Amino acid sequence: MLNQRALTYLNEVIRRGSLRRAAAHLDVDPSALSRQIKALEETLNTKLCERHGTGMRATQAGQLLVQHFHTKRAQEESVLSQLMALQGLARGHVRIAVGEGFIADLIAKPLGDFMSMFSGINVEIRMAGVNEAISLLKDREVELALLYAPPVDPTLDCHVETFQPLDLIVPPDHPLCALHRPINLNDLRPWPLGLMDNPFGMRQMVNMVAQHERIHIEARLYTNSVAVLKNFVRSGIGVTFMPEITIIDEIERQEIIALPMKYPLMNSARAQIVSLQGQELTVAAHACVEQLRQGMRFFSADAPRLLS
Numbered sequence: 001m002l003n004q005r006a007l008t009y010l011n012e013v014i015r016r017g018s019l020r021r022a023a024a025h026l027d028v029d030p031s032a033l034s035r036q037i038k039a040l041e042e043t044l045n046t047k048l049c050e051r052h053g054t055g056m057r058a059t060q061a062g063q064l065l066v067q068h069f070h071t072k073r074a075q076e077e078s079v080l081s082q083l084m085a086l087q088g089l090a091r092g093h094v095r096i097a098v099g100e101g102f103i104a105d106l107i108a109k110p111l112g113d114f115m116s117m118f119s120g121i122n123v124e125i126r127m128a129g130v131n132e133a134i135s136l137l138k139d140r141e142v143e144l145a146l147l148y149a150p151p152v153d154p155t156l157d158c159h160v161e162t163f164q165p166l167d168l169i170v171p172p173d174h175p176l177c178a179l180h181r182p183i184n185l186n187d188l189r190p191w192p193l194g195l196m197d198n199p200f201g202m203r204q205m206v207n208m209v210a211q212h213e214r215i216h217i218e219a220r221l222y223t224n225s226v227a228v229l230k231n232f233v234r235s236g237i238g239v240t241f242m243p244e245i246t247i248i249d250e251i252e253r254q255e256i257i258a259l260p261m262k263y264p265l266m267n268s269a270r271a272q273i274v275s276l277q278g279q280e281l282t283v284a285a286h287a288c289v290e291q292l293r294q295g296m297r298f299f300s301a302d303a304p305r306l307l308s
Contacts, residue, residue, distance in 0.1 A: 006040040007069045009033045010048055014066055015139060017055035070140055074279045092284035095124040095142040097133035099200065100226040101246045102146045102271075102298060110295030114288060121284045129199035129224070137276045143285045146292075148243065149201030149269045160273040160293045163302040164243040166205050166266040167258040171236045174257065182262035185215045192238030194221035194229045201269075202241055209263045230256070243269065245298050271298045 012022035013033070023030040041048050048062035058066060098106060106125075115123060126133075126142055133145040134153060149166065150156075168183050170176055176183060176191070196203040210217045221232055229240045230247060234255050242258075250256040261267065273289055275281055281289070293299050 002065075003036070003040055003043070006036040007065065009036045010040065010062065011066050011069050013037065013049055013056055014058045014062060017057070019056060071278070074140075092120070092282055093122040093124065094144065094282075094284050094288045095126065096288070097126045097128040097136045097142045097145040099129060099133065099146060099148055100127060101148055101202070101242065102296070103127075103226075104249070105245060105296050105298050106146070106292070110292055113295055114291040117291070118284065118287060121287075123288075129197070130201040130204070131199040137274070140276070140279070143275060143279070143281060144288065145274050146298075147201065147272045147274055149205045150272060150274070151204070155277050156274040157277045158272050158274050159289050160299045162271050162299055164245055164269055164271045164298065165260065165303055166202060166241050166269045167244055167260055168239055169233050169242050169247055169256050169258050170239045171233055172254055172257055174239070176239070176259060177257060182260045184262045185210060185213060185217055188217070188239065192220040193217065194223065194232045194238050194240040195219040196226070196229065197222055197224045200224070202243075205266060205269060206241055209261075209265055212265070213263075241266075243271070243298075244303050245271075248297065248304070273299060 009022065009026070009028075012026055013019055016022040016025060019030050019034055023033045026033065037048060044061070044065075046061045047059050048065060049056045049058050111123065115121070124142075126136060128136060128145075130147050130150050133142075133147055134150070134156070136142045137145050138155065148164065168176070168188070174191075176187060179187065195206065198204070198207075206217070220238060221229075223229060226242070226246065229242065230250065232238055233240055234250065241261075244251070244258045247256050247258065251258060273292060275285070
């Protein structure tokens, strides 16, 4: 039988990249942590981690063991959640990585409904761009991630997917509205442009289109905040890109207008709810997926423009 404490210590050392950082996170003495890993190596008669530069990294055997550790822990959490469900107990937790563009839709109603329906389930929301959200899934720091325009990744399981085109958003009466046709990147040259930072799906999609079209785009404003970009447009300073659902309230208040782009890649952008492949979801996580599927405008149907 493998020493579970030693496996936990090994996992943290590999995840944190050093004995000292792992010990600080676990609140244990570094020497005690080192002894546990050494004893595990002696039991298995193989090296599990090795020094690399200023830190530690897993050997092939260490990677195999950590994968086993995560698989067993996920299976245990799944079984425990199913046992609680059989007993009529609504307890547990769900950890979700969410991009800022989803927040208004999530908080508006679905999250409140879920927490009222399952009062014993705690929810942890982690704000993250698409790259960070995928990393959080792979590090097992969250069970679910809400992603916009994610890269193709075979290590992820998609539970819900809708089409949510990436549109140009402009103030009302902007000169681009008078074109009465899909917008291309060259049309934007006279106007100050705002863009999300590189780790976000919206920015990555714009970069891909610009590269494919061999068009150099330069923004006047870069930010990691959807709210900043909304205000940038609403105040009349410039234009930016967002899916229509993200600014649906502003559209209804006639503060912002969404204009379609001419590029198929932007018009086929997708929103997804994903988890890590091979990690069985708990009952609580399954219930959360269903609540978000039914309650979030992002995931209950394709974009309003596509439905009209």
